[in-house]
Amino acid sequence: MSYIQNLIAFFEDSSIADSIRENDTLFPTIESIHVVAICLVVGSILVLDLRLVGFASMNRPVGRLTRAILPVTWGAFAIAASSGFLLFISNATKYLANGYFDAKIILICTAGVNMIVFHAISAKDLPQWEKQKSPPLRARIAGALSILLWIAVVACGRWIGFTMQEL
Amino acid sequence: MLALTGFSKWLAATSLSHTIQTVTWIIPTLQTIHILCVAIVFSSAVLVDLRIFRVFERDEPLREVTRRFLPPIWPVLLILLVTGSLLIIGEPRRSLVNTTFYLKMALLLVAILLTATLQRMVLTSPGVFEDRSRQMAGRALATVSILVWCGILFAGRWIAYTQAG
Numbered sequence: 334m335s336y337i338q339n340l341i342a343f344f345e346d347s348s349i350a351d352s353i354r355e356n357d358t359l360f361p362t363i364e365s366i367h368v369v370a371i372c373l374v375v376g377s378i379l380v381l382d383l384r385l386v387g388f389a390s391m392n393r394p395v396g397r398l399t400r401a402i403l404p405v406t407w408g409a410f411a412i413a414a415s416s417g418f419l420l421f422i423s424n425a426t427k428y429l430a431n432g433y434f435d436a437k438i439i440l441i442c443t444a445g446v447n448m449i450v451f452h453a454i455s456a457k458d459l460p461q462w463e464k465q466k467s468p469p470l471r472a473r474i475a476g477a478l479s480i481l482l483w484i485a486v487v488a489c490g491r492w493i494g495f496t497m498q499e500l
Numbered sequence: 501m502l503a504l505t506g507f508s509k510w511l512a513a514t515s516l517s518h519t520i521q522t523v524t525w526i527i528p529t530l531q532t533i534h535i536l537c538v539a540i541v542f543s544s545a546v547l548v549d550l551r552i553f554r555v556f557e558r559d560e561p562l563r564e565v566t567r568r569f570l571p572p573i574w575p576v577l578l579i580l581l582v583t584g585s586l587l588i589i590g591e592p593r594r595s596l597v598n599t600t601f602y603l604k605m606a607l608l609l610v611a612i613l614l615t616a617t618l619q620r621m622v623l624t625s626p627g628v629f630e631d632r633s634r635q636m637a638g639r640a641l642a643t644v645s646i647l648v649w650c651g652i653l654f655a656g657r658w659i660a661y662t663q664a665g
Contacts, residue, residue, distance in 0.1 A: 365657040368535070369650055375536065376543020390568060393560070401557045405550065487539070488532045495528050 341429070344422040353423035360423065363416050370413035371490070375483045377406045385476025387467035395456075395463040395472075424497075433496055437489035444482040451475040501597065508592035520590030527590055534583040537576050538656070542649050544569040545615055549642035552629060563626045570619040577612070593664060600662040604655035611648045614641065 344350060353359050381402050383389040390398055421428050428434045455471040462468055468476075511517055520526050550556035551565040588595050595601035618641060621628050629638030 361658055361661045365654040368657050369542075369653045372535070372539035372542045372653060373546065376539040377547070379540065380543070380547070397559065398557075405547070405556065484532075484536060487535055488528075491528050491532045491535065495524075 341425045345425040347422065349419070350422040350425075353419060360420070363419050367413060367416040367420060370409045370416060371487070373409035374406055374413050375487060377402050377409065378479060378483060381406075382476040382479045385468055385472045386480070387473060391466040395468065396459055397463075427497060428493070431493055431497055433489045433492040437486055437493065440482055440486045440489060444479060444486065447475060447478050447482065504596050505593075508596045511589055511592040511596075514589070517589050517592070520586060527587065530583045530587050530590075534580060534587065537580045537583070538653065540576050541573050541580070542653065544573050545611070545649050546646055548618070549645050552638045552642040561626070562629060563622055566619060566622040570615060570622075573615060595659055595663075598659055598663050600655050600658045604652055604659065607648050607651045607655060611645070611652060614645050614648065617641075618645070 353363065380390065381399060384391070384393065384395060384398050421434075451472070455475055462472070467473070512521075520530075547556055548562075548566055548569050551558075551560075551562055557565050629635060
């Protein structure tokens with residue numbers, strides 16, 4: 334535990350974290366990039382989720398849609414995660430003490446597990462059903478779960494802003 | 501500006517504004533719905549722009565991609581109008597006497613015109629932007645669209661940092 338605390342202290346005391354804390358425009362600028370990236374992550378993954386649930390893009394085979402959309406999602410996720418990391422280190426201790434921040438991280442991990450489980454297990458027989466307008470129940474559940482998890486991630490993100498102690 | 505300050509004061513004194521101000525979960529909830537809708541509109545527009553650049557769903561005609569992604573933008577914009585209006589009613593001074601808010605609205609107007617034009621062009625004349633001579637025009641339009649939508653999101657976030665004290 335103390336190793337993790339040291340690591341967090343190392344980032345929080347770094348000169349980058351200090352600039353983000355002290356500079357008036359740096360934090361909002363990184364935050365804006367974070368919002369743009371998150372919007373693209375959530376919006377693009379929703380395209381896939383709605384296909385899995387059977388609501389949209391029904392004429393597109395699931396495999397093809399996945400290959401088209403995931404590079405966009407991952408690219409945006411890389412930007413969202415790195416900008417999020419910069420925002421986090423600017424006040425790491427206070428963010429960690431915020432329940433909504435912790436919940437947001439856990440929810441993102443849960444969304445990741447949901448995706449891995451779907452690709453590794455539920456989508457093993459993908460070629461057999463990927464052209465069906467309404468995929469099998471396990472795929473619809475994975476899609477619905479993903480929608481709910483990402484809505485919760487965005488909600489937690491917004492709630493962090495209202496529950497952080499004054500900086 | 502004085503008239504806007506007066507209007508903001510009047511708006512802030514209404515009972516609806518009072519409710520939004522005092523019930524603590526209303527503003528974050530409205531903002532969450534607002535951002536989720538922004539995510540849908542932004543991603544839809546950007547995905548069509550990426551298709552114009554031929555980096556997304558190249559195996560599908562631009563017309564089909566446009567038909568899937570652009571028409572759903574309009575009802576979602578209505579939800580944005582409602583949640584955005586309620587947020588203004590709750591905190592009128594935050595936006596109505598804030599230049600960043602008007603910048604966001606101006607950019608939004610441009611984005612709406614661009615998106616509507618793109619949708620009409622692609623859906624009425626299939627194959628537009630596909631031939632070499634029009635390709636550049638399509639890419640220019642897509643670039644401006646991405647930049648303007650990003651500008652809207654940036655301005656949206658900056659409203660919180662530029663409000664009058």
